[in-house]
Amino acid sequence: MKKVLQYVISLAVAGGLLWFVFKDIDLNALWEKIKQADYKWVGLSAVLALIAHWSRAYRWALMLQPLGYNPSVFRTTLAVLVGYLANLVFPRAGEFARCGTLKNLDDIPFEKSFGAVVAERIADVLVLLVLILLNLLLEFDRLSTFFFNFFGDKFKNPILLLGLGAAFLILAFMAFMTFKRNQDKISQLPLYQKVANVIKGLADGFLSVRNLKNPMVFVFHTVFIWVIYYITTYVLCFALPETANLSPLAALTIFVMGSIGMAAPTQGGIGSYHFLVGSIVVLYGLSEQDGITLATFLHAMQGLFFVVVFGVVAFLLTLVLPKKKLEGV
Structure with a gap:
């Protein structure tokens, strides 16, 4: 019942965002472009x-x-593609789907492959944070203006900002002192133990990178993945006449905002991607109509078409490939 409720809420959020994004857009003109x-x-x-x-x-x-x-890269690639396909149905289900697929193909224990996924996800989050900071540094004037306008003039008031910051620090200090005074009791709560185990698992997964034979290869592929993702987004901008002249910095902003949108708890970033990308591109001289058109085009290609085509082909291949059984492991 809980999973069903989460799915319904996710669909409702995606639907609400899509309505908000497209309510003033000429859909016929969008489709023609x-x-x-x-x-x-x-x-x-x-x-x-x-x-x-x-x-x-x-x-x-x-x-x-x-x-x-030692699974073959071909089989891990199929599992990754099936995972992306699963994300279109259930948010955050992709990691479970790809580990389950690899278990079916190569009989690698689910918990082992999932631990590796946790570690690589931490690395990806770190790269995304670096990209966000880089984007803010390179496009500070544009982005600061956008966020101030987006959140309203009240956030330009330094006294209000200082007040909010002070209130946050006071609340954080009070919460910390309450925890310290009741640490023994709190540590016995099932929820605390569950959260503590999750945090320990994340830490163990991340530290497992130290056992790699070639850690620099891991670093190279982590950077390479995100560079190719960025180039893929930039290349797609050339497909539309209205966005063919966007600068590499504009593409970086679109890519960063799109990545944040795809990480939102909606099916395949639907709605959240359109909202963030469609809102940010007006900073680069595009109209709202052209901005939403670009966001729709990018998401349709990267977030839907590629994922469905690659994912379905990968899934069909997993059905016909011979299954391996581990020996002596």
């Missing part, structure tokens, strides 16, 4: 996306080696 896109750039971006997925699968296989498992 998407039909007139230069699809040779879509083909190139599809190849780049597949390369990024292969790199992610290679990194995952690399992390399983210290645990005593």
Whole structure:
């Protein structure tokens, strides 16, 4: 029942965001521009996306080696693609789906492959944080203006900001002191123990990177994945005449906002991606109509079309591939 409720809420959030984004948009004009896109750039971006997925699968296989498992990169790639497909149905289900797929293909224990996924997700979050900071540094004037306008003039009041900051610090201090005084009792609560175990698992997963035979290869692929993701987004911008002249910095802003949107708890970033990307591109001279058109086009290609095509093909291949059984592990 809980899972059903989460799914319904996720759909409701996605639907609400889509309504808000498209309520003032001419959908016929949007569709005409998407039909007139230069699809040779879509083909190139599809190849780049597949390369990024292969790199992610290679990194995952690399992390399983210290645990005593050596799956082929072809099979880990299929599992990664099936995972992305699962995310379109249930938010955050992709990690479970790809670990389950690899268990079915290579008989690698689910908990082992999932631990490696936790570690790589932490690395990806760190890269995204670096990209966010880089984007803020390079486009501070544009982005600061956008966020001030977005949240309203009241946030330009320094006294209000200082007051909010002070209130947050006071509340945080009070919560910390309350925890210290009641630590023994709180530590016995099932919820506390569950959270503590999750945090320990995340830490253990991240520290497992130290056992890699070639840690620099892990670092290279972590950076490479995100560079290719960025290039894929930039290449797709060339497909629409209205966005073909966007600068690399504009593409970086779109990519960062899109990545945040895709991380939102909605199916495949639906709604959240359109809202964030469609809102931010007006800073680069695009109209609201053209901004939403670009956001829709990028998400349709990267977040839906590529994911469905690659994912379905990968899933069908998993049905016909011979299953391996581990020996002596």
